[in-house]
């Protein structure tokens with residue numbers, strides 16, 4: 081056994097006389113060493129599995145992200161244009177970008193402004209019947225809660241008291257814009273047309289909703305073309321007593337098209353001709369409701385002028401079918417929605433007498449300013465593109481509103497009740 085002293089001596093001896101060093105040669109490579117390292121403890125297996133997982137993720141991920149961006153928007157595809165405005169894909173190119181209504185799509189949330197009124201309440205009935213969620217916005221200027229009372233408690237129905245001249249924020253898919261007093265007695269006092277339409281178009285732009293404007297045959301004024309086609313630009317007095325309505329609706333049409341062209345809002349325009357049916361406002365100066373109410377009350381039927389001016393009368397369910405066909409379809413319009421059957425006021429008075437009271441008399445009064453001499457829609461465009469035409473002639477439709485009017489006239493609370 082060597083001591084530490086002898087060990088140190090050995091070391092000193094070796095430094096003192098170094099042995100001759102061998103010539104330099106590189107370390108021999110050992111290829112098997114790293115390969116063996118990989119094989120040991122299943123490292124190779126783990127490496128291969130890792131590569132497979134990584135490449136699978138990078139190959140599949142782009143397709144997954146494409147799927148996930150289209151899934152939450154089965155109904156509306158929106159993007160920003162160069163001006164930062166939200167616009168709907170294909171809105172101007174005829175490319176269908178929505179799942180057509182009713183084809184396996186989710187329930188739509190639909191706003192009906194003026195839904196407590198005559199036409200609006202019938203439209204709401206149809207939309208609820210089709211399984212949609214409906215929000216009515218109405219300030220009850222001419223509408224009545226009674227028109228919707230049968231829907232109170234229905235979870236798909238909501239009613240908001242609101243004046244559309246003020247903005248409102250809601251998330252919706254479609255907007256039927258009807259809010260506007262439609263009779264001369266009322267519309268002189270209400271500047272709804274322009275401001276209301278502007279606000280509802282703003283809502284449509286924000287939410288990407290489809291917007292339908294209920295315009296009117298009054299945009300043709302006292303027409304110089306008969307019957308009136310949608311291409312006719314009208315003959316309207318811009319400063320007359322009726323102008324707030326006629327020109328208001330013309331401006332509403334202009335705004336609607338501007339929002340379509342400028343902001344890509346999907347729009348529809350209906351030009352509605354005289355419509356009648358249950359729930360019409362009593363005593364609002366419209367000729368059918370006037371005659372029916374007067375005949376029931378045993379009063380003379382008021383005819384303005386010589387009674388030879390003509391009008392066309394459509395039953396409300398025909399109009400409602402036209403409005404939904406327009407909203408659901410792919411055409412902007414404008415579309416005339418009316419019944420082409422043409423009657424003079426005296427002919428209408430005769431039919432009302434036959435239907436309600438044959439002993440009713442007629443009282444003549446001077447005509448009102450700017451009263452159109454004739455009105456009859458050309459509906460060939462709606463027939464061709466919407467596959468729509470009215471089904472109910474005047475003689476069949478009139479009796480359908482008489483019971484409703486009779487009940488309301490007998491009801492002393494009419495006009496006071498639930499407002």
Ligand SMILES: NC(=O)c1ccc[n+]([C@@H]2O[C@H](COP(=O)([O-])OP(=O)(O)OC[C@H]3O[C@@H](n4cnc5c(N)ncnc54)[C@H](O)[C@@H]3O)[C@@H](O)[C@H]2O)c1
Pocket residue numbers: 193194195196197198199200217218219220221222223224242243244245257258259260261262263270272276294295296297351352353354355356361
């Ligand atoms: N009935 C027709 O013969 C006829 C013809 C042409 C056009 N139109 C148009 O159809 C639409 C509906 O007409 P209608 O006959 O049902 O009239 P209506 O008066 O019975 O209904 C209008 C509804 O709008 C509501 N309204 C009015 N101003 C409002 C406001 N500022 N904010 C919120 N709600 C408001 C009223 O309270 C009412 O419920 C109107 O836009 C009208 O111009 C109707």
